[in-house]
Amino acid sequence: MGDLGRVVRRFAVPRSDGRRGDRPYGPSAGRPDRPPRRPRGRVLTGAAVLLTAVLAGHRAVPNVRGLGSLLDSATPLLGLGVPLLALGALLRRSRLALVAALLPATVWAALYAGAWVRPAPAQGTPTLRVASQNLRAGNPDPAATVRDLAATGPDLIALQEVAAVDRVDATLVGDHPHRASVSTVALYSRYPIRDPAGVDTGLGWTRALRAVVATPAGDVTVYVVHLGSARAGDTATRDETVAALAARIRADPSPRLVVLGDLNTASTDRVFTPLTRLLGDAQADAGRGFGFTWPAAAPVTRPDHVLYRGVTATAAGVLRTPDSDHRAVTATFRW
Numbered sequence: 001m002g003d004l005g006r007v008v009r010r011f012a013v014p015r016s017d018g019r020r021g022d023r024p025y026g027p028s029a030g031r032p033d034r035p036p037r038r039p040r041g042r043v044l045t046g047a048a049v050l051l052t053a054v055l056a057g058h059r060a061v062p063n064v065r066g067l068g069s070l071l072d073s074a075t076p077l078l079g080l081g082v083p084l085l086a087l088g089a090l091l092r093r094s095r096l097a098l099v100a101a102l103l104p105a106t107v108w109a110a111l112y113a114g115a116w117v118r119p120a121p122a123q124g125t126p127t128l129r130v131a132s133q134n135l136r137a138g139n140p141d142p143a144a145t146v147r148d149l150a151a152t153g154p155d156l157i158a159l160q161e162v163a164a165v166d167r168v169d170a171t172l173v174g175d176h177p178h179r180a181s182v183s184t185v186a187l188y189s190r191y192p193i194r195d196p197a198g199v200d201t202g203l204g205w206t207r208a209l210r211a212v213v214a215t216p217a218g219d220v221t222v223y224v225v226h227l228g229s230a231r232a233g234d235t236a237t238r239d240e241t242v243a244a245l246a247a248r249i250r251a252d253p254s255p256r257l258v259v260l261g262d263l264n265t266a267s268t269d270r271v272f273t274p275l276t277r278l279l280g281d282a283q284a285d286a287g288r289g290f291g292f293t294w295p296a297a298a299p300v301t302r303p304d305h306v307l308y309r310g311v312t313a314t315a316a317g318v319l320r321t322p323d324s325d326h327r328a329v330t331a332t333f334r335w
Contacts, residue, residue, distance in 0.1 A: 039094070039096050040092050040093060040094040040096070040097070041088075041089055041092045041094025041096050041097030041098075041100075042096075042097075044085055044088045044089055044092065044094060044097035044100070044101075045094075045096055045097045045100040047081075047085060048085050048097065048100035048101050048103055048104055049100065049103065051078060051081050051082075051085070051103075051104040052103040052104045052107055054071070054075070054078065055075060055078055055104055055107045055108055055111065056107050058071045058072055058075050059072065059270060063235075063270065063271075065233045065234070065235075066230065066231075066232065066233055066234060066235035068270060069230065069235050069239075069266075069269050069270065069271055070232065072266065072268050072269045072270050073266035073268055073269050073301055075111070075112075075268055076112055076268060076290055077300060078104075078108065079104075079105075079108040079112065081104065082101055082104050082105045082108065085097065085100070085101040085104070086098060086101045089101055112290075115284070115288070115289055115290055116288060116289055118284075118285075118288075123314060124314060124334050125334065126314055126315070126332035126333065126334055127215065127217045127311070127333055127334040127335055128155050128156065128215055128217075128220065128258075128311070128332065128333045128334075129152075129153060129154045129155045129156070129330070129331075129332045129333075130154055130155065130156045130157075130158070130258060130260060130306060130330065130331050130332075130333070131149050131152060131154035131156070131157050131158070131319070131328055131329070131330045131331075132157075132158040132159075132160075132224075132260040132261055132262075132304060132305075132306060132328060132329050132330075133145065133146070133149050133157070133158070133159055133160070133304075133321060133324060133326065133328040133329075134159075134160045134161050134226070134262040134304060134324060134325075134326040135159055135160065135161045135162055135163070135168075135324055136161055136323070136324045136325045136326065137161045137163060138163075139161075139163070139164075139323050139324060140323055141322070141323050142162075142163070142164050142167055142168050142323070143164075143167045143168065143170065143171045144321075144322050144323055145321045145322055145323050145324050146159070146168055146171050146172055146321075147171050148319070148321045148322060149319065149321055149328050150171070150172060150175060150176070152319060152330060154330065155189065155190045155191065155215070156187065156188070156189050156190075156213065156222060156258075156260070157172065157176060157187070157188040157189075158185070158186070158187055158222070158224040158260035158261055159185065159186045159187075159188070159224070160184065160185050160207075160224070160225075160226040160261055160262045161184055161226070161262075162181065162184050162185065162186045163184070165181070165186070168186070172188045173188075175190065176188035176189055176190055177190075178190070178191065178192055178193045178213075179193070180193045180196035180209060180211045181209070182196070182197075182198040182199075182206050182207075182208070182209040183198070183205065183206050183207050184207060184226065185207060185208060185209055185224045185225070185226050185261070186209075186224065187209065187211055187213075187222060187224045187260075189213050191213050191214055191215050191216070192213070192214045193211045193212070193213055193214075194211070194212050194214065195210075195211060195212050196209055196210070196211040197209065197210055197211070198210075199223065199225070199245075199248060200244070201225070201227060201228070201241040201244040201245050201248075202228075202240050202241055202244040203227075203228055203237070203241060207225075207226045207227075208223065208224065208225040208226065208227075208245070208261070209223070209224050210222070210223050210248075210252075211224075212254075217335060218256070218335070219254075219256065220254075220256040220257070220258060220311070221252065221254035221256065221257045221258070222257075222258050222259075222260065223245075223249075223257070223258070223259045223260065223261070224260050224261050225245060225259060225260070225261035225262070225263060226261055226262045226264075227241040227242060227245065227261070227262070227263045227264050227265065228240065228241040228264060229264050230264050230265070235271070238264050238265065238271070239271050242263065242265055242271050242272070242274065242275065243274060245259075245263075245275065246274035246275050246277075246278060249275070249278050249279065250278055254310070255310045256309070256310035256311050256335060257279075257308065257309050257310060258306065258307070258308045258311070258333070259275075259279060259305070259306070259307040259308070260305075260306055260329075261304070261305065262303055262304050262326065263275075263303060263304070263305050264303045265303060265305075266301045266302055266303065267281065267283070267284065267290070267291075267302050267305070275307060276307075278309070279307035279308060279309050280307065280308050280309060280313060281305065281306075281307055282305075282306040282307070282308060282313040282316040282329075282331035282333075283302070283305070283306065283316045283329070283331075285313045285316070286313035286314055286315050286316045286331065286332075287315070287316035287317060287318075287331075290302060291316065291317070291318050291329065292318070292327075293318055293326050293327040293328075293329060294325065294326050294327070295325055295326075296320060296321075296324060296325050296326055296327050299318075299327060303326075304326055304327070304328070304329045305329065306329050306330075306331040308331075308333065310335070311333040311334065311335045312333060312334050312335060313331055313332070313333055314332045314333065314334055315330075315331065315332045316329070316330065316331040316332075317329075317330050317331075318330070
């Protein structure tokens with residue numbers, strides 16, 4: 001009877017819990033019940049989705065206390081998160097996280113890859129070469145800074161935060177005998193300058209100038225500008241000076257016009273838009289990459305710009321000079 005009972009129990013009708021009689025069967029036979037395994041890399045996947053949302057929607061973030069501007073300025077650097085996410089996915093052996101890392105990579109490429117793959121600019125013999133440099137207040141050797149800048153051969157040199165005027169003059173006047181200056185901004189030129197005048201950008205003191213340069217190919221109006229500073233949580237003064245400059249440019253009838261200087265505004269900042277609606281950006285049109293200029297040792301943003309209208313940009317670049325906390329910006333034009 002004992003043997004018959006065991007046979008009956010072995011072939012008994014399966015119970016609702018997946019067992020025959022008192023013995024388990026199937027893949028889990030002999031093992032206690034376990035909860036289903038969760039996919040690996042869920043945290044990395046969430047981070048990738050969040051990064052994608054920030055990249056795609058940063059312009060929708062309200063610019064309260066400069067938060068929107070800060071986010072706009074930082075978005076090019078957020079691409080650094082993509083290789084970190086991919087590395088984390090590989091370490092976790094998570095195909096889900098690796099696929100998710102493609103989302104921010106795709107959005108970043110759509111926004112910024114064009115800075116490296118844009119069409120080659122128009123070629124030809126340059127009509128005008130320009131350079132702009134924030135010298136830095138307290139620069140211990142401004143002569144060395146402008147000497148390296150002048151060595152690149154610009155026809156016009158725009159300077160901001162000029163303090164030791166005599167030392168700068170002594171270095172530049174040989175090749176750039178014409179000068180116009182207002183407060184701490186100055187323009188040095190190979191060609192005659194006329195009608196220099198200060199430009200009010202709403203700072204409470206004049207830190208910009210406008211002048212007409214008589215080049216051999218014709219007149220060009222040049223602005224040398226140092227706009228208001230932007231601080232974390234406080235961009236109101238900077239924003240007002242950008243708007244004031246845009247209004248002045250809009251009212252200027254000059255057919256050929258170039259703006260040089262430290263605008264304290266990144267190319268990707270929404271506050272920069274009023275100027276780019278009126279003017280071309282030499283770095284965007286004829287340069288390669290973002291052209292970051294600050295801080296000089298390891299730049300992560302571009303507050304220094306060369307903007308223009310009525311001429312054609314043929315080249316643009318960035319130059320490391322000694323003793324300044326900004327790198328210089330350069331551009332060439334023809335018309």
